[in-house]
């Protein structure tokens with residue numbers, strides 16, 4: 200399958216901060232890829248490299264086989280960054296016309312607004328739109344020039360359920376017609392609604408690149424925390440850490456672990472079970488994997 204965007208060992212530094220650490224990733228034609236990760240993981244930085252806003256400190260980033268810095272190459276993409284400012288005094292229709300005018304092949308204004316549930320707003324001034332309507336318009340504009348590949352950085356942040364659904368419908372329709380999308384999110388649920396492939400990033404690295412289903416299994420791990428001296432061998436433990444007089448066990452099956460713990464007769468107290476963050480889950484798993492190498 201044709202590779203539309205590619206990062207090869209891309210690294211990006213901002214002063215002392217290593218925002219991306221040797222990321223290699225291919226986006227193939229027709230894919231809808233979710234980029235998942237906590238705040239500061241490097242998602243926006245990766246998008247900025249793909250769309251040519253930033254250069255990698257080292258490594259290579261390609262777009263349609265060329266340089267993302269080349270304006271001709273960039274004409275094939277659509278982008279909605281995390282923050283967008285639209286001119287308050289212009290009408291919705293005027294903004295769509297202005298953006299569309301930059302592209303040789305455009306989606307008709309009514310069709311574009313219709314896809315994102317914005318048809319009734321064509322004559323409204325941007326300044327009078329709700330935050331959710333502005334966000335949906337900002338996302339719709341990424342599709343104005345019939346792009347081959349669209350990058351959406353947290354497209355649904357701040358949207359209510361209905362607006363989010365309208366946006367998902369618009370993105371899904373583009374994808375069903377063969378369009379390729381890379382979108383970022385903090386939530387697996389959001390990516391699950393749209394994408395089959397999910398790339399998890401944390402601390403500037405790709406921690407997993409798999410189906411949504413496989414990643415869901417991985418991130419469903421729990422942290423079982425308790426006070427105990429010696430513990431027997433317990434099932435499904437991915438990581439053990441002792442801190443502040445407590446033992447923290449990262450496990451895929453907390454119920455079974457507790458049953459086995461009680462069954463073993465080991466004295467313990469202060470039992471707590473809580474979800475792990477995405478980052479904790481993946482770091483536990485990656486450290487476990489590296490310990491086996």
Ligand SMILES: Nc1ncnc2c1ncn2[C@@H]1O[C@H](COP(=O)(O)OP(=O)(O)OP(=O)(O)O)[C@@H](O)[C@H]1O
Nearest residue numbers: 213216217218236237238239240241242243244245
């Ligand atoms: N222009 C910049 N100057 C300095 N540091 C930056 C800059 N842009 C990003 N960073 C740092 O690089 C790291 C990655 O940031 P990035 O915005 O790519 O993460 P993110 O995954 O998109 O986060 P979020 O989910 O919060 O948007 C962070 O530590 C951030 O503070």
